[in-house]
Amino acid sequence: MSNGLFSRIMTPCVLILFGITAIHTLYVCKRNSDASWGFDTVYGLSPKETSKPEKGMWGRSADLRLSQMNTVNGVTWGWFLQVPWQHFGFLWIAMGPLSLAIAARQRGLDITGDEAWRITFRRIWHLLGTYLFLFVLSLLLITLFSIIAYGTGIIENMTIFLIFLGLLGAVIIYFMVKWSFHNQTIVLENLPIIPAFRRSSELVRGVWLKVFGVYAIVIWLTQRIIAVSLAVMALLLSGIVPEFEHVGQELQSGEFITLLVGGYAGITLWGTPSFSVVLLMATVRMVINALVLPILAVFTMRLYLKQVERGGAPPIPTETEEENFNENVDTSLPDGLFYSSVR
Numbered sequence: 001m002s003n004g005l006f007s008r009i010m011t012p013c014v015l016i017l018f019g020i021t022a023i024h025t026l027y028v029c030k031r032n033s034d035a036s037w038g039f040d041t042v043y044g045l046s047p048k049e050t051s052k053p054e055k056g057m058w059g060r061s062a063d064l065r066l067s068q069m070n071t072v073n074g075v076t077w078g079w080f081l082q083v084p085w086q087h088f089g090f091l092w093i094a095m096g097p098l099s100l101a102i103a104a105r106q107r108g109l110d111i112t113g114d115e116a117w118r119i120t121f122r123r124i125w126h127l128l129g130t131y132l133f134l135f136v137l138s139l140l141l142i143t144l145f146s147i148i149a150y151g152t153g154i155i156e157n158m159t160i161f162l163i164f165l166g167l168l169g170a171v172i173i174y175f176m177v178k179w180s181f182h183n184q185t186i187v188l189e190n191l192p193i194i195p196a197f198r199r200s201s202e203l204v205r206g207v208w209l210k211v212f213g214v215y216a217i218v219i220w221l222t223q224r225i226i227a228v229s230l231a232v233m234a235l236l237l238s239g240i241v242p243e244f245e246h247v248g249q250e251l252q253s254g255e256f257i258t259l260l261v262g263g264y265a266g267i268t269l270w271g272t273p274s275f276s277v278v279l280l281m282a283t284v285r286m287v288i289n290a291l292v293l294p295i296l297a298v299f300t301m302r303l304y305l306k307q308v309e310r311g312g313a314p315p316i317p318t319e320t321e322e323e324n325f326n327e328n329v330d331t332s333l334p335d336g337l338f339y340s341s342v343r
Helices: 002-031 089-107 113-121 125-154 158-180 183-191 193-204 208-237 242-251 254-260 276-309 318-329
Strands: 036-040 044-047 067-071 075-082 265-269
Touching: 002 089, 002 113, 002 276, 002 318, 036 208, 036 242, 044 276, 067 265, 075 254, 089 113, 089 125, 089 183, 089 276, 113 125, 125 158, 125 183, 158 193, 158 208, 158 318, 183 276, 193 276, 208 242, 208 254, 208 265, 208 276, 242 265, 254 265
Parallel strands: none
Antiparallel strands: 036 044, 036 265, 067 075, 075 265
16 A cells, blocks of 8 residues: 555645644633643643643543542653543544545555545545444433433442443443444445444454454554653753743653553643644644554454455445445446445
């Protein structure tokens, strides 16, 4: 697979997300120009009033996070475990054209980044519908969990609460993995939302642990790369930006090595960082995710194609679906990219 093709597919998402990030960063910086800011190895820079990690105890949040930390004089070291259900965010939309490109190249077919995006956009409403469905379902589960936790009082018992939280996390993770092939089934098999989830469930059957392992390893490595990259950026900035001077001193401790295996560092800044510094940190996280997503796409597509070949042809569309599909097919593309390519 050509790295150039991956970059052409990812570039539009990165540029759009960079614009969104810049606008959001400008808004946050103006709104919190007089607030106390903090640096951490998960989110980069953020106002202390809205920073995510909690201190001194196991934390809980909607992104299924557990954190054990100790804070002394504005410096926090600890351990951080996160099971993000929207890790790549807006970038995830690129999984569609990436899947198309990988399927085409593995069959010796030529496809450009523009063609991959054009075909994906023909199914954009189905793709967006699946994201909305997953978001709403996760939100409902978390809301229901909160109602039960507060209504029954189990939030006061940390042991029971963590068990309950673990069960919720297990349910969400199970279905996220079970339905994780929905991009491929929509883009490559031209299925609508609900049939795409059913088809994904069929393909994941028997290889759930393998698919989960791929996601877990890639996401864990991504979080480690982000943590170390942000820490290195903070070290470099400590020699240039006054607000980061003591941050560099703290990061030079022996605990820096823990960042490689799940450690966490959070340090209160000596002042308010500039817009450019905040944007730089946010951009580092975005670029790392953009570089990792194609790697994840390669591994998941290999699993998808192997399952398709093992299980036979995908569902045969009805006559009406076939007519609609044929009307929308780009005749400039080689034959066999869609249904025939995965049979």
